[in-house]
Amino acid sequence: SAVISQKPSRDICQRGTSLTIQCQVDSQVTMMFWYRQQPGQSLTLIATANQGSEATYESGFVIDKFPISRPNLTFSTLTVSNMSPEDSSIYLCSAGTGRTGELFFGEGSRLTVL
Amino acid sequence: AQTVTQSQPEMSVQEAETVTxxxxxxxxxxxxxxxxxxxxxxxxxxLVIRQEAYKQQNATENRFSVNFQKAAKSFSLKISDSQLGDAAMYFCAYRGLLLRKSSGSRLTFGEGTQLTVNP
Structure with missing residues (x-):
């Protein structure tokens, strides 16, 4: 299994600012993903973080709003840009090697935008 | 596109009982x-439990087991001898094989079932 650490665990931000969430995996992984989870709801995939190339975004999510970096096989960042209260959510990093199919998750970053 | 449906938003079970x-x-x-x-x-x-579709045998992990019905596209989770620590939101998820571009390697989640365990 992979251990995934996310920082920050939670943050309160002002409208119009940007926040970068970091995701660190304790081993090399082939796949990394970013999900969003609204309170009491399921997880929605934002994008696939591709190592060394641009992320692949799902419908409804754009790079200008959610720029993602993945400089190597163990680290990725998600930035939530120009935040509004609608961006208040939990953001989760997920990763896996593909050998056994499962994906592992970080503890999530709870973002509140005032 | 793949979809996953969990029709039970909430479930409750008595401690030591079984729930599906x-x-x-x-x-x-x-x-x-x-x-x-x-x-x-x-x-x-x-992660509670995983099942590969090509395996007919149902997966089991201690008190957790699944009933995988491929033809019916059904994948239920049975929790035996429920414990207070089992209380949580449970999500069912689907993932295509990595080599299939049509589904990619992402997880598709159901809406979740909130499980309450009563002492």
Whole structure:
């Protein structure tokens, strides 16, 4: 299994600012993903973080709003840009090697935008 | 596109009893993975059990077992001897095989079932 650490665990931000969430995996992984989870709801995939190339975004999510970096096989960042209260959510990093199919998750970053 | 449906938003069970959570999915693929994840209030997503579609035998992990009905596209989770620590949101998830571009390697989640365990 992979251990995934996310920082920050939670943050309160002002409208119009940007926040970068970091995701660190304790081993090399082939796949990394970013999900969003609204309170009491399921997880929605934002994008696939591709190592060394641009992320692949799902419908409804754009790079200008959610720029993602993945400089190597163990680290990725998600930035939530120009935040509004609608961006208040939990953001989760997920990763896996593909050998056994499962994906592992970080503890999530709870973002509140005032 | 693949979809996952959990028709039970909430379930409750008495401690030490057995409960079954339902999940159905829709896919045109023949090979894939299915998972049950648990999310307690701490919000950490924890993998409970996994099933490969090509395996006919139902997966089992201690008190957790699944009833995988491939033809019916059904994947239910049975929790035996329920414990207070089992209380959490449970998500059923689908994942296509990595080599299939149509589904990619992402997880598709159901809406979740909130499980309450009564002492």
């Amino acid at each position: 959570l339902s999940c159905t999915y829709d896919t045109s693929e023949s090979d894939y993975y299915l998972f049950w994840y648990k999310q307690p209030p701490s919000r950490q997503m924890i």
